[in-house]
Amino acid sequence: MAVKAAYLDGIALWTPLLPGWDIAAPVLRGDAPPPGTVAARPSPALLAPTERRRAPDTVAIALEVGARACEYAGIDPKAVASVFASTHGDLAISDYMSDTLARTPNLVSPIRFHNSVHNAAAGYWSIGTGSMQPYTAITAWGDTFGEGLLEALVQADTSGRPVLLVAYDIEARGPLACMQPSRGIVGVGLVVSPSAGARTVARIQWDAVRGTDRTSPLARNAELLAGNAMAACLPFVEAVAMSVERTVSVGLSPNMLLEMEFAFPHRKDGSWR
C-alpha cells in the first residue's frame, strides 16, 4: 500500500513522575530533569463527583489524558470517535475478581464486575463527555500501543475526521503480578487528523510494513516508563517532544511494524521538516 499521511493535533501524557505534557516534554528532550515528586492520581473531572472518588485507576488515567489531548487539539470531546488501547485492562480489578471468586464467589461486587470489562474506561469516557460517537477498546499484548495507534490512523483515514487515541496501563496487583509485572501508571492521549490544521504538532507519514526492528527509546529516557506495560509508547512521545525529523517504528504483531516518519511544521515558510 502507499504511504499515508496523518497529522497529530493533540498530545497528552500522564505518569506519576511526568504528570502532564508540559512537564514531560522538556524531560523527554533532555532539557530538564524529571521532577523529584510523585503526583497524586488525577481526578476524573468529567465524571459526577460521586463517581470521581470510586473510579478505578484505569478510568481516572484514561479520562485525564483523553480530555487533555482534546483540549490540546481544540476539539470537542463529545464530537470525536475514539480508540481505547490497554494491554491488560484493569489489573487491579482482575486481581480482585479472581481473588473473590476463589474465596467467596457470591460476594462479587456488581460495580467492580461491570468495571472489569476491557471497555470500562471507554464507557466512562462516553458517559462523562456525553459522546455518542463510536469508541472501541483493543489489546494486542506487547503491541497494544501500535495496534491502537494504527486503528486510530485507519479510522482518521477512512472517516476523514479526527480520532482520539487513549492508551494506558496500570500497576499489577496480587499473584497476577508475577505473570504480568506492569509497574506504575502510564496514560497517553493523541488526536490524529487526516488534514493539517492550525494546531497541528507533527505530520506523520505512516505505513504498516514487515519487520521486527522496533525503535528503541533514547538511552537517557529508557527508564522513564520502564516496567509499565504501555512503555512501548515512549519512542513515539519522544519523537514528538524532540520535534526533529525522525522515523519511528512500533510493533503491530511479531512480524509487522507501524513505520512512521515524523516531520514538523516550519512556521516561517510553511514547510515540513
Next chain:
Amino acid sequence: MQPLRVTRHTVATAVGHGVAALAAALRQRYSGLRPNDFTDAPLATYIGRVAGVEDAPLPGAWAEWECRNNRLAWLALQCDDFRGSALRARERYGADRVALVLGTSTSSIGATEEAYRRLLPDGQYPEDLRRPVVHTPHSLGDFVRAALGLEGIVVTVGTACSSSAKVFAQAERLIRAGLADAAIVGGVDSLCGSVLFGFNSLELVSPEPCRPFDVTRRGISIGEAAGFALLERDGDAGPWLLGCGESSDAYHMSSPHPQGLGARLSIEAALECAGLPASAVDYINLHGTASQKNDEVEARLIAGLFPSTTRASSTKGWTGHTLGAAGIVEAVVTFIALDTGLVPGTLNAEILDPACGPQVCIGNETSDVRIALSNSFGFGGSNCSLLFGRERAS
C-alpha cells in the same frame, strides 16, 4: 463502503459444533441450555455449555496457550473446514496480508481464576499455569495468530457484548485502507466464574432458561461460543457484508439508554453505510438478552423503526447469551436465514412483552430473506449493528 464477501464461516455453540448443527437446532427448536453444572459453588441458573471442550486439549505445539477459551477457539477452527480455508487464504494473499481481528469479553480470565483457586502456599501460581500469555486479554488473538501462522495485523477487541460484531467493522476499515486483502474475524468467549457470578451480582441471571421478549422473562442465560468468518473483496459464494454501524450510549455502564438512542444510532448508521432504507430489512437478529431493560428498550425501538413486514427474533434461547461471541454467533444465524430462508423464532418466549411490535416472531417462519440485520449491544453502552445481504447489491 464496498461490500465484502463472507467466503467462509463457522461457529461452535451449546447446540453443537459447526453451522449445520446450529441450523438444525434452529429448525427443530431444541435448546442448548442446561442447568448450571460449571461452577463449583452452586448457582441456580441455566448455561449454554459447549460439549467436548474438556476432552480436546490443544495440540502440543500450542501448549503454551492451553486454556478453556483457546480450546474453544481451536475446536471451532476445525469446524466447517474453517482452518483449511484460512490457511488457503494465507497462501493466496500472503501471511502478512490477512488481518486477524477477534472479539472477546473475558478471553482466558478463566485460567487466571483457576490459578487463584490453586495458589501454592507461598502465594505463587501453580507451575502448570505459569504461562503469561493466558493471563492477558490478547491471549485469544495471539493463539489464533499462532494456530493459523498469520504474520500481519493481529488485534483483540474487547467491548463486552458487542466485541465480535465490531470486529467486522474494524476489519472492513483495514481492507478499505489497503492494509490487508482479506481478514479473519470472529469471537470466542467461554464460561468462567467472572461472568456467571458477575452477572448474578447484578441480578441479571435467570433461574430458568432465558425467555427473550416474554412479558414474564426473568433474565439472561449465559453461554459460551466460538465463531469465525473470512472476509474477502469477492469470492465464489457466501453472504455479503453490506454495512456496519457503531455508536455509544453515553448513559450507563450496565444499563441501556432508556429510549434506545445509542442502539438507534448504530442501526441507522448501518443502514446509511449500506445505502438501504429500513424497509429493505427482511430479518433482524435482535440482541434480545432476556434482561428486563434490554428487551423492553430494543422492542420499542424495532417497533418504531421497521415496517411490520420485517421479521425479528432473539436466538438466545438456543445458545444463551454468548457475550463477546454473541456478534459472530448471531451473524452466522443471519447467514443461515439468508441461505435457507429460515427465520428462527424466539425460543422459550410464550407471551410477548407489550412493547414488542408485529415484527417479533415467537415461532419459526420461512421467508425470502435477502437482507438481514444483526444487533449487538454491550456494557459500557457499546452498540454495533451489521447488515448482511444474499447479493452484493440489493
